Amino acid sequence: MTSSRKTVLVVGATGSIGRLVVEEALRQGWAVRALVRNAAKAGQIPAKAQVVLGDVTMPDTLRSDVDGVDAIVFTLGSDGGGKVGAETIDYGGVRNVLAALGARTARIALMTSIGVTNRTGAYNRATEAHDWKRRSERLVRASGLPYTIVRPGWFDYNGPDDHRLVLLQGDSRQAGNSSDGVIARRQIAEVLVRSLTSETALRKTFELVAEKGPAPANFDALFATLDADAPGALDGVRDMSNQPLEDEPKRVRDDLDAVLANRSAKR
Ligand SMILES: NC(=O)c1ccc[n+]([C@@H]2O[C@H](COP(=O)([O-])OP(=O)(O)OC[C@H]3O[C@@H](n4cnc5c(N)ncnc54)[C@H](OP(=O)(O)O)[C@@H]3O)[C@@H](O)[C@H]2O)c1
Numbered sequence: 001m002t003s004s005r006k007t008v009l010v011v012g013a014t015g016s017i018g019r020l021v022v023e024e025a026l027r028q029g030w031a032v033r034a035l036v037r038n039a040a041k042a043g044q045i046p047a048k049a050q051v052v053l054g055d056v057t058m059p060d061t062l063r064s065d066v067d068g069v070d071a072i073v074f075t076l077g078s079d080g081g082g083k084v085g086a087e088t089i090d091y092g093g094v095r096n097v098l099a100a101l102g103a104r105t106a107r108i109a110l111m112t113s114i115g116v117t118n119r120t121g122a123y124n125r126a127t128e129a130h131d132w133k134r135r136s137e138r139l140v141r142a143s144g145l146p147y148t149i150v151r152p153g154w155f156d157y158n159g160p161d162d163h164r165l166v167l168l169q170g171d172s173r174q175a176g177n178s179s180d181g182v183i184a185r186r187q188i189a190e191v192l193v194r195s196l197t198s199e200t201a202l203r204k205t206f207e208l209v210a211e212k213g214p215a216p217a218n219f220d221a222l223f224a225t226l227d228a229d230a231p232g233a234l235d236g237v238r239d240m241s242n243q244p245l246e247d248e249p250k251r252v253r254d255d256l257d258a259v260l261a262n263r264s265a266k267r
Pocket of ligand 1: 015016036041075089090112114152
């Protein structure tokens with residue numbers, strides 16, 4: 001008997017958010033494929049998920065991992081990896097997985113971060129993590145694939161009654177601490193997976209925080225309150241314009257050109 005369940009590839013499946021995405025996707029009825037770079041961690045993945053081995057910095061290891069997937073959730077992190085980690089994993093990982101997907105289509109959910117457009121804070125100056133995550137967002141927007149980009153606030157700083165999800169746009173909370181907003185890891189995982197099947201989440205970029213109040217009953221209605229990114233735009237709707245394409249490194253512009261060329265080939 002063949003399964004009619006759709007398949008989602010979770011990239012970052014052994015991470016603090018990715019693990020919960022795997023659980024949530026199984027709960028929501030997906031067939032889950034978990035990308036794991038270290039075989040020793042395969043045992044962390046629930047038995048109901050399929051483990052595939054791959055390292056997002058090694059494109060050759062990714063080819064079969066994307067075969068037949070209907071959706072991809074990215075929850076990569078390069079914790080402690082500094083500028084090199086931010087470029088090769090947070091950004092390069094998204095680039096390489098999209099390249100492996102080639103002309104095929106999949107629904108994308110990409111997790112980046114609240115404050116991702118803040119270039120001048122100490123954190124970004126030290127790591128360039130915001131700049132590289134924003135560049136990964138741009139690749140996804142340029143790909144022409146159906147997507148949702150989720151920029152979570154500070155993980156697991158929630159109070160016990162903070163169940164109400166608040167979706168923001170424009171990335172204007174940039175204190176660089178939990179005063180920007182808090183969100184439980186489980187809530188992030190739920191939003192990422194819900195977005196994959198929601199028409200109203202299509203082409204939307206938003207910051208995600210939680211405040212006091214009840215959990216949402218209807219995610220489609222929640223996503224519907226947001227504006228979509230402008231067609232062809234590289235940045236999220238209402239993002240500040242402070243990372244001009246002409247000032248970007250040539251390798252980044254080349255990557256964008258390659259994604260745009262692939263998009264044209266799909267037509
Ligand atoms: N902490 C916060 O409050 C906060 C708020 C907003 C956004 N964020 C962002 O969230 C991200 C962290 O999420 P998290 O806690 O889930 O991260 P995490 O626990 O460090 O997980 C990162 C995942 O990426 C995988 N990975 C790293 N390099 C890889 C490679 N070369 N190939 C394949 N997989 C690779 C890791 O695999 P391994 O298990 O093998 O290492 C792991 O599965 C960070 O980028 C951070 O900027 C954090």
